[in-house]
Amino acid sequence: MKNKYSSRKTWLLLISVLTLFILISYFTFSPKPQSFPRYVTDSPSPTGVKAIYTYLNKETDVAIWGKPPEMLPHTTKNKLLIMIEPSIQLTKEDMQKYVSFIENGNTILLLKDDPKGMFDVKTVSTKDTASNTIFDSENRVVKSLVKSSHRLRTSDQDKILLYDHLGPIALKRTLGKGQLIVGVTPEWMTNQNILKLDNLSQILLLINEGNSNAILLDEYIHGQWNDTGFLSAFPKWLLLIFLQGALVIILWLWLKGKRFGPIFMTREETVRFSDEGIRALTAWYLKGRRYHDSIIIQADYVKLLLQERWGIPYSRQWQDLPNYLERKWQQIPTSEILPFINGLAHVLEKERISKQEYLLWSKKLDQLRKEVEAG
Amino acid sequence: MTKSLKSLWARFLFQDRGILPTQRLLLLFLILSLFLMLGSVWGVSWGYVFFVNGFIFLASLADLLFSPRKNQLFFSRFLSEEMERGINYSFKINVRNESVYPFSYRLIDGLPQSFDQGVPLAGSIPKESASTISYETTAKERGKYEIQKLYFRYRSLLGLWEKQVTVDLADTIKVIPDLTETKQYLENAQQFLLHEGLKIRRQRSGAGDFSKIRSYVVGDDPRKINWRQTAKLHEVMTNEYEPEHGKYITILIDCGRMMGAELKKGNRLERTLEAAITCTAAALQKGDYVSVLAFSKEIKVYVPPAKGMAHLQTILQAIYNLKVDAAESNYAAVLQYLEMVQKKRSLLLLFSDVRTFLHEESALIYLKKLRQRHLFLMIGIEDLSLQRRINQEPVDVQTAMLKSIAEQQNLIKKREKNKWEKQGLQMIEAKEEKLAITAVSHYIDIMNQNLL
Numbered sequence: 036m037k038n039k040y041s042s043r044k045t046w047l048l049l050i051s052v053l054t055l056f057i058l059i060s061y062f063t064f065s066p067k068p069q070s071f072p073r074y075v076t077d078s079p080s081p082t083g084v085k086a087i088y089t090y091l092n093k094e095t096d097v098a099i100w101g102k103p104p105e106m107l108p109h110t111t112k113n114k115l116l117i118m119i120e121p122s123i124q125l126t127k128e129d130m131q132k133y134v135s136f137i138e139n140g141n142t143i144l145l146l147k148d149d150p151k152g153m154f155d156v157k158t159v160s161t162k163d164t165a166s167n168t169i170f171d172s173e174n175r176v177v178k179s180l181v182k183s184s185h186r187l188r189t190s191d192q193d194k195i196l197l198y199d200h201l202g203p204i205a206l207k208r209t210l211g212k213g214q215l216i217v218g219v220t221p222e223w224m225t226n227q228n229i230l231k232l233d234n235l236s237q238i239l240l241l242i243n244e245g246n247s248n249a250i251l252l253d254e255y256i257h258g259q260w261n262d263t264g265f266l267s268a269f270p271k272w273l274l275l276i277f278l279q280g281a282l283v284i285i286l287w288l289w290l291k292g293k294r295f296g297p298i299f300m301t302r303e304e305t306v307r308f309s310d311e312g313i314r315a316l317t318a319w320y321l322k323g324r325r326y327h328d329s330i331i332i333q334a335d336y337v338k339l340l341l342q343e344r345w346g347i348p349y350s351r352q353w354q355d356l357p358n359y360l361e362r363k364w365q366q367i368p369t370s371e372i373l374p375f376i377n378g379l380a381h382v383l384e385k386e387r388i389s390k391q392e393y394l395l396w397s398k399k400l401d402q403l404r405k406e407v408e409a410g
Numbered sequence: 411m412t413k414s415l416k417s418l419w420a421r422f423l424f425q426d427r428g429i430l431p432t433q434r435l436l437l438l439f440l441i442l443s444l445f446l447m448l449g450s451v452w453g454v455s456w457g458y459v460f461f462v463n464g465f466i467f468l469a470s471l472a473d474l475l476f477s478p479r480k481n482q483l484f485f486s487r488f489l490s491e492e493m494e495r496g497i498n499y500s501f502k503i504n505v506r507n508e509s510v511y512p513f514s515y516r517l518i519d520g521l522p523q524s525f526d527q528g529v530p531l532a533g534s535i536p537k538e539s540a541s542t543i544s545y546e547t548t549a550k551e552r553g554k555y556e557i558q559k560l561y562f563r564y565r566s567l568l569g570l571w572e573k574q575v576t577v578d579l580a581d582t583i584k585v586i587p588d589l590t591e592t593k594q595y596l597e598n599a600q601q602f603l604l605h606e607g608l609k610i611r612r613q614r615s616g617a618g619d620f621s622k623i624r625s626y627v628v629g630d631d632p633r634k635i636n637w638r639q640t641a642k643l644h645e646v647m648t649n650e651y652e653p654e655h656g657k658y659i660t661i662l663i664d665c666g667r668m669m670g671a672e673l674k675k676g677n678r679l680e681r682t683l684e685a686a687i688t689c690t691a692a693a694l695q696k697g698d699y700v701s702v703l704a705f706s707k708e709i710k711v712y713v714p715p716a717k718g719m720a721h722l723q724t725i726l727q728a729i730y731n732l733k734v735d736a737a738e739s740n741y742a743a744v745l746q747y748l749e750m751v752q753k754k755r756s757l758l759l760l761f762s763d764v765r766t767f768l769h770e771e772s773a774l775i776y777l778k779k780l781r782q783r784h785l786f787l788m789i790g791i792e793d794l795s796l797q798r799r800i801n802q803e804p805v806d807v808q809t810a811m812l813k814s815i816a817e818q819q820n821l822i823k824k825r826e827k828n829k830w831e832k833q834g835l836q837m838i839e840a841k842e843e844k845l846a847i848t849a850v851s852h853y854i855d856i857m858n859q860n861l862l
Contacts, residue, residue, distance in 0.1 A: 333813070
């Protein structure tokens with residue numbers, strides 16, 4: 036009774052201490068503010084682009100693209116992929132994939148402070164960073180500010196969308212069946228700047244320039260992978276097979292895993308055999324390569340058998356036996372008996388014998404043994 | 411470990427009570443999956459898939475309400491407390507269902523490993539009734555066993571979920587040696603010894619105790635004619651004598667390491683015990699005193715000499731639970747002990763392994779001394795594996811070596827045996843199935859020759 040009471044007390048004490056610990060840890064460790072990288076779609080911080088994403092999500096069909104460029108759809112057309120300030124180094128192969136995405140009839144909107152090197156875009160850098168007036172393609176004044184100290188270099192086919200007196204700010208270029216739109220003003224997209232001046236209307240202008248029916252926001256270029264995107268790579272029926280299969284397997288494991296009946300030790304663990312001593316000795320002889328000793332034993336055994344069955348005296352040496360054996364040993368021709376005896380005597384006198392010799396003489400002795408035991 | 415912790419541990423190993431899905435539920439889910447797969451062609455939503463799965467899972471759990479609760483089932487077991495090894499016995503389990511739901515069940519009795527039980531028993535029990543389940547089992551090893559538990563699974567008639575209970579139902583079973591040979595001997599000794607060609611009758615005329623007077627038949631010794639009775643009955647009567655009885659027999663049973671070796675049926679100790687019991691029965695029937703001593707590295711059991719058939723039970727109860735020890739037998743200690751307790755001249759019948767025994771030089775020297783007072787006979791079981799190894803074809807180095815070592819052991823045994831038999835210590839090796847017969851016929855032989 037006392038024991039029961041004290042154990043309950045211990046439990047209570049343990050639980051209260053645990054609770055206290057949990058409470059203290061909860062209040063003392065307040066979570067740190069989450070930090071986001073710049074230009075990330077789900078970042079609500081001033082440098083993020085969640086605002087424009089949320090807006091587009093409401094207005095049109097927009098999705099986040101977290102997969103590498105080789106998984107970009109080849110068959111679809113009229114998609115707009117928005118790349119805002121890529122932060123990872125894209126390889127040549129990656130760029131090739133993006134280009135072929137455009138050539139299939141899609142559009143990429145690239146916003147980068149210095150887009151030099153991407154999609155063969157060339158830039159010039161300027162020293163003059165003072166604010167100045169920006170014009171659009173129809174020479175109307177746009178109220179915005181450009182931070183970038185780079186301006187685009189255009190060729191004849193390019194259409195200039197925005198420019199100031201230092202040079203083009205945004206341009207459109209046709210590649211294959213699609214288009215590439217480049218701008219040097221990624222900062223217009225950020226949460227802190229989007230509602231300032233004419234930024235939003237200019238962004239929408241650039242987006243509408245793509246003339247697309249679906250928008251993808253590229254998050255792969257920020258080095259972030261999106262897991263929900265991974266699942267979308269599979270068809271629905273396959274996912275359904277996975278889900279239902281998992282369910283059935285869990286139930287099956289439950290059915291099979293529940294033990295029914297007592298636990299037994301396998302009988303093999305407890306059984307012993309009478310030849311374990313012989314086996315141990317054999318291993319010892321083999322390790323020591325005591326083939327000669329083994330042959331001596333075999334010859335001795337046969338000799339004893341000769342005495343028991345054929346009445347040949349055990350005390351005789353092997354060399355004295357040919358006369359006896361010739362009379363009794365029927366299986367082999369008489370001419371082979373003398374070589375056998377001589378060979379055996381020779382082997383028995385040797386210091387060491389090889390494995391092959393050992394096996395050969397074991398077989399020969401076994402032949403004689405069988406003969407003796409039979410008759 | 412406390413009791414609650416222990417049961418928690420058992421639960422963790424999925425042993426104890428609990429619920430589990432049935433194959434029927436699995437089938438249900440497979441069919442459902444098929445329908446959902448078809449539905450995916452028309453584009454069912456993920457929400458619908460999760461809802462349907464969840465709903466069917468939860469609804470199936472309601473099936474648990476339609477089978478009895480575990481405190482509405484009552485179990486009892488009826489069994490024979492003493493079983494003979496290798497003989498079929500019938501056990502009964504009574505299940506009472508006090509709930510209003512019928513159910514079907516599967517059952518495994520918590521028998522020890524050495525019992526044959528076979529597949530789980532299955533059946534069904536109607537509501538508010540009792541039912542008796544009986545099954546047959548055979549024990550393959552002697553010993554005293556505790557049965558602790560009964561494992562029981564049952565499901566409602568719908569059968570989507572199954573409940574498992576582990577019932578604490580403790581019983582004790584004694585598995586005694588197979589007494590078939592003993593019974594055969596007691597029924598008809600001559601039939602039992604038929605193939606040994608031994609006659610259970612006096613061999614030397616004139617020797618032994620007076621047994622009875624019977625009619626004279628041609629061939630009887632005329633010197634044994636009882637003239638007094640002949641005159642009385644007007645018929646020639648003759649005296650009959652039989653070997654003396656009231657001699658002492660000591661049966662020594664080795665339980666050492668080598669006795670654990672596996673034979674075709676059971677191990678050496680099993681065979682030995684059966685032979686020892688048969689020998690005891692034969693001696694007790696003749697009116698001799700029998701004592702039994704079991705040993706390994708020390709004395710395990712000693713039953714002092716007594717006579718009468720009732721003594722057989724005493725011996726049986728004393729030795730039925732003998733186990734093989736993992737130790738080498740200490741023959742010297744046993745013989746020393748024997749010298750102390752067995753003062754009268756007796757026949758020492760040692761059941762052991764001849765090869766091991768011959769390796770014990772000290773025991774043999776001790777025996778030489780003991781032989782002056784007692785008559786010694788050792789009986790072992792022929793080691794067939796040794797002979798098989800010798801007869802093996804030496805196809806590779808491994809088998810050739812194994813063969814030569816077997817031959818070496820055989821040679822050592824032969825020489826040692828020869829040496830000690832010259833000193834008057836008799837050793838025999840019998841085939842495993844002939845062990846009892848050999849032992850009994852040697853005993854009768856010794857008695858007939860009046861060697862004791």
